[in-house]
Amino acid sequence: MASNPLHLLEPKDCALLLVDQQAGLAFGVGSIDRQALMNNVIALAKTATVFGLPVVASTSATKVYSGPLMPAIKSALPGIETIDRRSMNVWEDEKARDAVLATGRGRLIVSGLLTEACVTFAVLSALAAGLEVYVVGDACGGLTPASHELALSRMDAAGAHLTSWIQILLEMQRDWTRHETYDGARAIVESHAGGYGIGLAYARDMIRPA
Numbered sequence: 571m572a573s574n575p576l577h578l579l580e581p582k583d584c585a586l587l588l589v590d591q592q593a594g595l596a597f598g599v600g601s602i603d604r605q606a607l608m609n610n611v612i613a614l615a616k617t618a619t620v621f622g623l624p625v626v627a628s629t630s631a632t633k634v635y636s637g638p639l640m641p642a643i644k645s646a647l648p649g650i651e652t653i654d655r656r657s658m659n660v661w662e663d664e665k666a667r668d669a670v671l672a673t674g675r676g677r678l679i680v681s682g683l684l685t686e687a688c689v690t691f692a693v694l695s696a697l698a699a700g701l702e703v704y705v706v707g708d709a710c711g712g713l714t715p716a717s718h719e720l721a722l723s724r725m726d727a728a729g730a731h732l733t734s735w736i737q738i739l740l741e742m743q744r745d746w747t748r749h750e751t752y753d754g755a756r757a758i759v760e761s762h763a764g765g766y767g768i769g770l771a772y773a774r775d776m777i778r779p780a
Contacts, residue, residue: 579704579741581621585675586614588627589660589682589692591643594636596683599711601718608642610709613762614681614735615646620754621742624673628653628666630688658688661695670696679704679738685712685721693725703730706738736763 591611596604618625629652632638639652655663660670670678678701682689689710696703705725712718726732736759743755760767 578744579677579738581623581742583675584621584623584677584679584704584742585670585673586618586623586625586679586681587660587670587692587696588615588625588639588643589680589688590628590630590636591640591681591683592629592632592636592638593640594631596640596711598713599683601685601712601715602708604711607709607711608640609762610706610735611643611681612646613758614679614706614709614738615643616758616762617735617739617742617755618679619647620751620758623679624675625650626653626666626669626673627651628655628660628663628669630655630658659691659695660688661692661699671699677702677704679706681706681709681735683711685710685718690721690725693730694728697729704733704738705730706735707732708734736766 596607599607615625625647627639627647627650629639630636632654639650644650653663653666653669655666657663660666678696680689680693680696680703682692689705693703693705705722707722710718712721722732739755739758743751746752756770760771
């Protein structure tokens with residue numbers, strides 16, 4: 571199912587997997603400011619919506635510890651239904667694994683909590699199943715900066731591709747004359763990309779042709 575990793579990402583080839591984006595786990599994140607992490611995950615979710623990617627959202631221990639998919643993320647994915655599971659590894663849950671495979675996409679984009687456990691386990695298993703996997707490092711959270719980076723290094727060494735949410739968006743848009751996604755992509759950048767987004771908004775509002 572894997573495609574040539576030298577080829578740029580195309581929406582038609584990709585699916586997004588959100589792993590355990592739940593408040594009970596976010597409380598333990600120490601690798602990134604939690605508000606920044608939320609911003610990045612929401613931006614990634616909106617990107618999936620704008621570019622029409624199928625999204626699988628899996629949660630764990632919703633009733634006993636972790637809570638539901640965080641509301642701000644759920645609101646960015648209208649109609650999303652989560653798949654709850656007992657195992658830490660998405661791939662060891664038949665319903666969640668089958669939902670990923672049912673997308674028919676060879677490239678899997680992954681965001682989740684915690685990087686050291688549920689993200690790593692899912693990524694290594696998806697790679698073993700023949701998928702090409704992209705880990706959105708700034709939309710994943712680990713317990714400490716060191717353990718987060720070590721987990722990313724392990725996935726990288728296993729063949730996963732490390733990336734960021736803004737690279738995913740820009741790689742899929744690539745040409746600002748792609749009018750069908752222009753407004754949506756630009757709105758995400760303006761809302762979530764910090765100074766870059768501020769600059770885009772400024773250029774639109776202030777710079778006029780001579």
